[in-house]
Amino acid sequence: xxxxxxxxxxxxxxxxxxxxxxxxxxxxxxxxxxxxxxxxxxxxxxxxxxxxxxxxxxxxxxxxxxxxxxxxxxxxxxxxxxxxxxxxxxxxxxxxxxxxxxxxxxxxxxxxxxxxxxxxxxxxxxxxxxxxxxxxxxxxxxxxxxxxxxxxxxxxxxxxxxxxxxxxxxxxxxxxxxxxxxxxxxxxxxxxxxxxxxxxxxxxxxxxxxxxxxxxxxxxxxxxxxxxxxxxxxxxxxxxxxxxxxxxxxxxxxxxxxxxxxxxxxxxxxxxxxxxxxxxxxxxxxxxxxxxxxxxxxxxxxxxxxxxxxxxxxxxxxxxxxxxxxxxxxxxxxxxxxxxxxxxxxxxxxxxxxxxxxxxxxxxxxxxxxxxxxxxxxxxxxxxxxxxxxxxxxxxxxxxxxxxxxxxxxxxxxxxxxxxxxxxxxxxxxxxxxxxxxxxxxxxxxxxxxxxxxxxxxxxxxxxxxxxxxxxxxxxxxxxxxxxxxxxxxxxxxxxxxxxxxxxxxxxxxxxxxxxxxxxxxxxxxxxxxxxxxxxxxxxxxxxxxxxxxxxxxxxxxxxxxxxxxxxxxxxxx
Amino acid sequence: xxxxxxxxxxxxxxxxxxxxxxxxxxxxxxxxxxxxxxxxxxxxxxxxxxxxxxxxxxxxxxxxxxxxxxxxxxxxxxxxxxxxxxxxxxxxxxxxxxxxxxxxxxxxxxxxxxxxxxxxxxxxxxxxxxxxxxxxxxxxxxxxxxxxxxxxxxxxxxxxxxxxxxxxxxxxxxxxxxxxxxxxxxxxxxxxxxxxxxxxxxxxxxxxxxxxxxxxxxxxxxxxxxxxxxxxxxxxxxxxxxxxxxxxxxxxxxxxxxxxxxxxxxxxxxxxxxxxx
Numbered sequence: 023x024x025x026x027x028x029x030x031x032x033x034x035x036x037x038x039x040x041x042x043x044x045x046x047x048x049x050x051x052x053x054x055x056x057x058x059x060x061x062x063x064x065x066x067x068x069x070x071x072x073x074x075x076x077x078x079x080x081x082x083x084x085x086x087x088x089x090x091x092x093x094x095x096x097x098x099x100x101x102x103x104x105x106x107x108x109x110x111x112x113x114x115x116x117x118x119x120x121x122x123x124x125x126x127x128x129x130x131x132x133x134x135x136x137x138x139x140x141x142x143x144x145x146x147x148x149x150x151x152x153x154x155x156x157x158x159x160x161x162x163x164x165x166x167x168x169x170x171x172x173x174x175x176x177x178x179x180x181x182x183x184x185x186x187x188x189x190x191x192x193x194x195x196x197x198x199x200x201x202x203x204x205x206x207x208x209x210x211x212x213x214x215x216x217x218x219x220x221x222x223x224x225x226x227x228x229x230x231x232x233x234x235x236x237x238x239x240x241x242x243x244x245x246x247x248x249x250x251x252x253x254x255x256x257x258x259x260x261x262x263x264x265x266x267x268x269x270x271x272x273x274x275x276x277x278x279x280x281x282x283x284x285x286x287x288x289x290x291x292x293x294x295x296x297x298x299x300x301x302x303x304x305x306x307x308x309x310x311x312x313x314x315x316x317x318x319x320x321x322x323x324x325x326x327x328x329x330x331x332x333x334x335x336x337x338x339x340x341x342x343x344x345x346x347x348x349x350x351x352x353x354x355x356x357x358x359x360x361x362x363x364x365x366x367x368x369x370x371x372x373x374x375x376x377x378x379x380x381x382x383x384x385x386x387x388x389x390x391x392x393x394x395x396x397x398x399x400x401x402x403x404x405x406x407x408x409x410x411x412x413x414x415x416x417x418x419x420x421x422x423x424x425x426x427x428x429x430x431x432x433x434x435x436x437x438x439x440x441x442x443x444x445x446x447x448x449x450x451x452x453x454x455x456x457x458x459x460x461x462x463x464x465x466x467x468x469x470x471x472x473x474x475x476x477x478x479x480x481x482x483x484x485x486x487x488x489x490x491x492x493x494x495x496x497x498x499x500x501x502x503x504x505x506x507x508x509x510x511x512x513x514x515x516x517x518x519x520x521x522x523x524x525x526x527x528x529x530x531x532x533x534x535x536x537x538x539x540x541x542x543x544x545x546x547x548x549x550x551x552x553x554x555x556x557x558x559x560x561x562x563x564x565x566x567x568x569x570x571x572x573x574x575x576x577x578x579x580x581x582x583x584x585x586x587x588x589x590x591x592x593x594x595x596x
Numbered sequence: 597x598x599x600x601x602x603x604x605x606x607x608x609x610x611x612x613x614x615x616x617x618x619x620x621x622x623x624x625x626x627x628x629x630x631x632x633x634x635x636x637x638x639x640x641x642x643x644x645x646x647x648x649x650x651x652x653x654x655x656x657x658x659x660x661x662x663x664x665x666x667x668x669x670x671x672x673x674x675x676x677x678x679x680x681x682x683x684x685x686x687x688x689x690x691x692x693x694x695x696x697x698x699x700x701x702x703x704x705x706x707x708x709x710x711x712x713x714x715x716x717x718x719x720x721x722x723x724x725x726x727x728x729x730x731x732x733x734x735x736x737x738x739x740x741x742x743x744x745x746x747x748x749x750x751x752x753x754x755x756x757x758x759x760x761x762x763x764x765x766x767x768x769x770x771x772x773x774x775x776x777x778x779x780x781x782x783x784x785x786x787x788x789x790x791x792x793x794x795x796x797x798x799x800x801x802x803x804x805x806x807x808x809x810x811x812x813x814x815x816x817x818x819x820x821x822x823x824x825x826x827x828x829x830x831x832x833x834x835x836x837x838x839x840x841x842x843x844x845x846x847x848x849x850x851x852x853x854x855x856x857x858x859x860x861x862x863x864x865x866x867x868x869x870x871x872x873x
Contacts, residue, residue, distance in 0.1 A: 054873050224871035234871075238864060243683045243857075267861040271682050274708035278675035281668065285648070285679025288666055289687070291857075293679070311669050398873065404864075437664040437680075437687055440643045445658045445665030456614055456659060457667075 026211050028081035030089045031163055032110045033156070035098030037065060037072040040156035044098075045076020046396060047181065048163055051173045052080045053225055053398040056216030060085045060363075061396040064109050064578070065335045066102065073102035075110065080167065082214040084399070086362050086503025090584040092116055093211055094166060095131070096159040098143060099124035103131075108579050112136045117209055119162055121155065141203045146196075153196035161200025166209040224399050228366040228392035229254035231399075232322055233262065235367035236294050239374025240409035241320060242268030243286035243293040245279040247301060250334040251390040252324035255296040280305035283319050284312050288446060290436035292378055292409045296322035299341050300331060302385075306348045309383045313353040313471065315446040316424065316434070318377040318384075318411060322370065325389040327577050337390035338577030339499055339550040345385045346528050346559060352468055354475045356384040357528040361486060361502035364399040366392055369525060371407050372483055378409030380474055381431055387527070389550075391580065392500045417441035422453040426466055430474040475529045484526040484534055491518030492543040495590060498523055498556060501548050501581055508586035519590060530563040544569040546590050552576035605639055607632040612662050619727075623774035623800030624653060627721050628660055630777050630798075631690075634784035635663070645688045648677040650702060653728050654694035654721035654800070663690075671701030674709040674718065681714050682855040688788065689716040696726045699735040699755050706757075710764035713792045715852040719784065720757065720795070721774070723802035723809065731805035757797050759834040762827060762846055767792030769830065769846040771839075773816040774800040779842065786844055792852040799840075812840075819843040 031048065033041040042063050049061040059080040066072030077092075079085050091111050096119040097103060107130035112118070114135035120127055123144040131138070141162060143155035164174045174197055182189045226234075233255045236244075244263060246256035260270045268291075273279035279295045286293040297305065302323045312319050325341045327333030345357045356376050360369035370386055377384035414421060414433035423444040425432040435442025449457040450464045458464075486502060488509070495505045502523040509519040522538045524531070539545070545567045549556035554574040560566055573589040575581055610632035618624050635645065645663040649655035651670035658665025664687075668676050673691050681689040698706055698720045709718065724741075726732040732745040735755035742749055761769050768790040772780040780798060787794035799816065801809035819841035824830050830846035 050873075223873050224868070225873050226871045230871070234867060237867065243679070245679060262867050264859050265862050265867060266864065267858050269682055269855045269857040271678065271855065273675065274704055277672060278678075278705055278708070281672040281675035282679030282682075284668070285666070285676035285681075286683035287679075288676070289646075289680045289684035291683040293683070307669050308672065315666075315668075401868070435664075437646050437684060438643055440641075443642055443662055443664050445667050447659070447667045448669055449667065457656075 023210055023212055025214055028079050028085055028089060029094065029167060029211050029213055030092045031078045031080065031094045031096070031167070032092045033076045033096050033098070033159060034100070034103045034106060034110070035074060035156065036101040037068050037074045038070040039074070039098045040154060041074050041098055042076050044156040044160045045078050047160055047177055048078055049396060050225055051164060051169060051177045053223065054177065055170055055173045056218060057082060057213060058084050058398045060088070062088065062391060063394050064106065066105065067335060073105055075106050077110070080213060082217065084397070087507055087583060088580060090582050094163065094209070095119070095136070096163055097121065097124055098155045098159055100128055101125060104128040117166070119159065119204070139207060141200070146199055150195070152192040153199070157193050157196035158200035158203070161197030162204045164197070165201035165204050166207065168212060222401055224401055225396060226363065226399060227254065227394060227396045228360070228363040228388060229324065229394065230258050231363055231366035232296070232370045232386070232388060232393070233258035235370030236320065236374055237262065237266060238367070238404060239371035239407060240292040240378065241294045241374055242266065243283070243291040244268070244270040245273045245282035245286070245293070245295050246270055247273045247276045247279045247297065249298045249301050251326055251393050252296040252298050252322060254393065255322055255324070276301040276304040277308070280308040280321070284308060284317050287317050287319050288437070292318065292374060294320040294322065294374070296324065298324050298326050298334070299328045299344070302341060302344060306344070309355065309385070310349040310351060310353050311448040312383045313349065313355050314448045316381040316471070317446065318381050318409070320370070320374050320377050320384050320386065322386045322388060324393040325387060333578055335390065336578030337500065337550065337580070339389060339501070340552065340555060340576070341387060342527070342551065342555045342559060345387055354472050354529060355382050356380065356475070356526070357387060358384065358525055359387040359499040359527055360392060361499060361523055361525060363392055363395050363397045364402055367402050368405060371405065374409045375407035378411045379431070380478060381411065381434060382475065387499055389500050414442050415439060420454070423455045424451060424453050424467060424470065426453055426470060430477050480526055480531065484524060484531050485538060486521060486523040486525065487538050488521040489519060491520055492541060493517060493590065494520035494522055494539070494542040495546050495548055495586060496522045496560065497548040498527065501550060504581055504583045505548055505586055507583035508590060511583060511587045512590055517591060532564060535564045539564070539567065542567050545571070546586070547572045547574070548581060548586055549574045550577050550581055605636045607636045610635045610642065610661050610663065612660055614659050616660050617656065618653060619804045621803035622653065623723065623802070624657065624721055626774040626777055627719070627780070627798050627800055628657055630774070630780035630784055631657070631719070632661065633777070633781040634788065637781065637785050638788060640688055644686070645690070646680060647690045647692060648673045648680065649692040650697040651728070652694040652697040652726070654692055655697055657692045671697055672705065673697070674702060674705040677716055678709060678712060678714050681716050683857060685855065685857060690788070691716060691718045693718070693720045695720065695722040695724060695734040695736045699757055703735070707760070707764045710761050710766040710793055710795065713765060713767055713850055713853050715791055715793070717784070717787045717794045717796065720797050721800035722757070722797055723800050723806060725802050725805045727802045727805055756834065758795070758845065759831060761795040762830055762834060765850065766795045767848040767850050767852070768794035768844070770796045770844040771842050772796060772798045773812065773842055774798050775813045776816070776842070783844060790847065792848070792850055815840045816842050819845060823847050825849060
């Protein structure tokens, strides 16, 4: 019996078999007990009948990435499970629970040399037709992981009590049968004792945290067009915005949603939309309009595999280029990237604050991994970043919406303000907003829009900077957690490594980055793109050490702490 | 429309000091005149009125008024306007467009704006041509009209904007002719007053690329039948008329889209409760 810092569990099964529910329930039961954990999902494109995997890592402390190996795999069935061969790494120590009726065990499972134990879940449901195999698997997993007796029971009661006592007792019976089926089995890993008094924590997904961050930042208008994997942000906002006096409007397409958001914000209401790569591509023209007309908006891009329709259900970081460089003309705007599920809340709130303060579009580069990951977090303190727009009020002289020579950000008249009437324009305009095509007017407004972003004080939030040493990992977004864990592993073997993770990707911060890199002799750039977009971006804007290496890999395969650690400590560049 | 404040105002009060860049003789001058006369007749405060547009000759109009204006990208004016009106239901929102901006690149938004029925007024200046890009065929151009981009004509059947508006759920459908200023003014007044999405197609000749449209003033006529609230009857009329019947042709009674803006307001910590373990 070995106590380990984390245990990784995967549930696989056909789409619709309920393995994602099972994973969520295992996580919730563990977290209510006092453990922490991370749940991510990997599914095929089908709604029903495809393949699905719930990947759960349980630990005593917060975890922000998956480990290099799954200790326990429970397969409700093996339908197309071979497609997860790269995503569910197993070892000879791994335990696999397999239903003999669930189809042949995939080659990658057998090849790993894992111990395979049959549990006839389907046969058990034949005798009890109300039972579902996924609940049997859940009971088995909870038993193997030594959950307290009542943890699962309380959760099942909570989840199913609305459906009546019969449903509760059926699911309890199925879970208990699963537990009984593995009672004699030896599973040698054990988590440290759960933290006592771990109440006041939240169980939240990145997409939910994004929605809440937006509301905390002051967003009261959203326009929505559904897209995987961003829809949950919009579906969280739809019922919640009205509770705080706001509204969500469903659009006919992303061209409409982004323009609705611009309209709402022009009316004075902080506004947001959320999408993924294909939707962002459609929105780009209007984001340029918001830049030129100086209308604050927040656009969340929950990145997925691209280009084109790509892999809608799986993660990648390859929208970096379009987010930073996708607008035509010289169109300075804000791009930020959250670094964890909890940070989706902060970064979206900060983005709302920046958009409003700077009267500019702010893009938030989340991704499928963060957006659909669920984890337990401490309740985030409200950091008081609330969007406050510089408004023109009490206007006496002829109003200049795009005034030069005053404050970097010119006061914006909101419709309803007497004397503030102006026409917001995407055409190059004068200070008053009147269309113009003169050299001087064009340059003056380009300078204005650049300078207001460059001169703003972004503070320490521009990046996460941790540790000391001549070695450093430079990454962004959802890979920050894996990089942090890799640095911790390297630290345990005596290597001091810095973490540099910019949250603010645009505008760039050359001075701050130079300070962060001072003294670094060897740098490892880590990113989940095929073409090393982040490295190219860094080279374009920052001076990197001579010995800079790049660990880049296309999604959807996650880059794990072990991958980063190996690349970091390799003697020679690969 | 909201907050109809009765203050004596003149049409000129609604004009800005910017000189329009339209060609001499353009029908859009008269649309601007009719629009400002309508706003004066309604006595709408300039700061409570917003005029939203896309791209094209017609879409220059917001800057020529003294209201709040938004001159956005090509084809998306209706979306900007819907966002504005839903976020700010207290404003009177008008949208200006043309046949290219509104029916071609903005066609999908046209359908859904009719269906959504947000309380606003959509004025499309239709001249059957792309003027600003110098004479390409639009969705309402006749099939045999010869242009550089469509030698010998497009061979395509023109779009029927009024029938499409009706079928998509518009609550008010009218056709006007820019040259008939007092009638156009009265139609715009009616359209603004009518709750929900009001659509006014204004035949507005392009003297530069469609000099043949000079005959429009002798072709237009008051619709020979009274306005109807029966969509089936309106559809039959719209499908059989020759495009020159003027007046309010359909007036529906669908309830306008009622968003929840400004509703109940709870403490943000209420929203957080669902996440508590």
